[in-house]
Amino acid sequence: MPYNPVTDEILEALRGIVGEEHLVLRADLAEEYSHDEMAPVRGWPEVAVFPRSTEEIARIVTLAHENRIPVTTRGAGTGLMGGATAVEGGILLVTARMDRVLEVDEANMVARIEPGVVLLTFQEEMEKRGFFYAPDPGEKSATIGGNVMTNAGGMRAVKHGVTRDHVRGLKVVTADGSVIDLGGKVAKNASGYNLMHLMIGSEGTLGIVTEITVRLLPLPAELTSLLVPFQSLEDAVGVVPTLGKEGIIPQALEFFRRDVLEASTDYLGRAFPHGGAPVYLLLRMEASSPAEMERLIDRTGRLCLEAGAEDVLIADTAERQRALWDARGAFLEALGWSEQDECDIVVPRDRIAEIVLYSDRIAEDIGLRLSSFGHAGDGNIHINILRENLERGEWESRRDRVMELIYQKCAELGGKVSGEHGIGHSKRAFLAQYSHPVELEMMRRIKAAFDPGGILNPGKIL
């Protein structure tokens, strides 16, 4: 797809839209804007703009549309698949200044926000107002716009679902600069093809989201976390279906192994309330009263012990819970001393042990360190592939081999290439390999229908 360069004339027009001080030329742009948090993908935009409104974005896209210039939208740049990297140059549109909570509608229990609102800030602000924004991706400095564009999942998906399940409406700038509203404050909608759900998870390739209406829930009255050490992975993840059948759905249900935990506690420089077990489950339970919580913990603890747990440690103060979840939250950073890549696979949750043990075998066969952890409650596992001290060429070839094997096994188990991190630039080949050709062709046609000129985030997904 031949694109045009960003000329002086276009720069002048962009300055007229966003203002001189909100435009940065490539030469002056910080290095971090050429990549995201993990993907080994580099791409420099010709110019970065920091718009402040839907109207400014519509004008930028109109200009790009008329001049056939790529537009890559970037939130906080915390993605892991190169989805927000300007691999074809052009304009990088950064949403950082669109960080306003526009409305909190308490009667309808929705909030209308801009895409650059940071997840943690928003969660805390809503909590102060007595509301609960349920999506809880591990990366709290991500923007909610980015969460919507990757359909981010996170810890609380077990009970509350993923970002998609909490979006009620989107304002979108389309590839020709039009502004459309999809959904709204309504709780239900059966009015034609659901373009909002198509837009969610489309990684900025079908339109640019400029406003998001999310639903708010009541704050859970009681929260308690359980740390449950096990001797074997199979026993640990085997508890998940048992809990479900017994009617117990934790808010969060994570698993991790000793190596990742040790890396994390070293990284944080803090002690962990238990050490030495090969594998842990970490659960957070919601209840509406202390009595209900007590009953829930009793039942959960009993089922874990019956399934072979060594112990059940209860963290019922906010401080104790924070210690546990901070350790979990730091996994990715803790592994980050070494160059890494990852597979964000999702499998039916009864196949978790199978794929993780398979990854152990291939790590040994291929000679590469793999660290896996993830969401036991929903089958979404992050298998991190670590370079450590490997020579570059060797690392790349072993990494590629590992990925091939893992995605292949994942497909055999009825899994998918990405559970929550998206496809971005890095995983396009695997999406293509493990999608039905007709499904891929439909995706291509959708892209062509929404963005005939191919200017929106080129080089992603397909």
Next chain:
Amino acid sequence: MPYNPVTDEILEALRGIVGEEHLVLRADLAEEYSHDEMAPVRGWPEVAVFPRSTEEIARIVTLAHENRIPVTTRGAGTGLMGGATAVEGGILLVTARMDRVLEVDEANMVARIEPGVVLLTFQEEMEKRGFFYAPDPGEKSATIGGNVMTNAGGMRAVKHGVTRDHVRGLKVVTADGSVIDLGGKVAKNASGYNLMHLMIGSEGTLGIVTEITVRLLPLPAELTSLLVPFQSLEDAVGVVPTLGKEGIIPQALEFFRRDVLEASTDYLGRAFPHGGAPVYLLLRMEASSPAEMERLIDRTGRLCLEAGAEDVLIADTAERQRALWDARGAFLEALGWSEQDECDIVVPRDRIAEIVLYSDRIAEDIGLRLSSFGHAGDGNIHINILRENLERGEWESRRDRVMELIYQKCAELGGKVSGEHGIGHSKRAFLAQYSHPVELEMMRRIKAAFDPGGILNPGKIL
């Protein structure tokens, strides 16, 4: 769009696919197959076929594709918008024989079913196995395939969401006869454009669903219903945001007025536990223990009384609850002595009173009986327009005027043309009128991308 007729040669080929006994010619077809439950839309197919498998459906669609013949898919025919009526003739593909529950996967808490499985049958079967299929549209004899294709909502949407929220995977026959699997047993998915969510609610115009993977929940331990009479509609629906802010989310939260209730009890020939109030809320609460239920009912009752409720009647036995919900379930049939049409609007839930009181005014102005009831918890209101003894031409012209005014008001309040019944053939003009031209154009392009020949359920949605 010029279609070809179903020739003798094609009939012969169809007989070869489904078998002589599963093909019915137009001349022999029962009248009910020419329309649905309500829409004043008639359309006779040239032939109806009753396939039994994905493979048969793929062969039928391939044949239709090669010969440019329309294919309209029909479940139980309980739709209200003419969505399953063969308005362009061709082949009517009835899913009635595809009524098998293929798999209940307890470990992953999903079931894989065929599209012709009847909602009530499935709900009961799952309940016997200790599972809860949460979507609960009023029409229990609908097929789940039809529910998926209209993204049906229903009573329990307040707490559990709509059909979309419970679909994990779809097997789909595309317009050229290919078979693709979208989603699966996985709980999360961020692998490219979400064609599954696009397919849900597309009313058979983008593909034909031949298998559905739905998620199952644990059965709620405790269920209790509350009947709450009010003197005014504003007071009644005003309770809804109050409950939400207090952290109370009922499983179901319906409102209805005296006229509809009386029609229903007359129709059923049964007494109702309370009579004479102008408006009622009917709530069903879920709790995990009797103690929690007691607390929940106390708090809910108190909030209702503070909001002006006359009384709070508690139905805690299965029998008493059934009496209440049977009355609610019979509303549509009870009004059905008279020809009718309906607006299935959805508004932000704090605007319910406004639109219902507006409908009272226009009923009086225009001289037509309107009966409204619906889902107070999510703002989805069914405004039924009754012909009663009006002369046909007069009825049609008044009905059209009422619809115009109601959809216009609905749009002003930030609402949508359909909350849960879909667009079908009847409401196309209103979808077109109240959608952004760019949104409509995107829908048209999606239709063209999925079904370039326009053979799948023509004359619907767009």
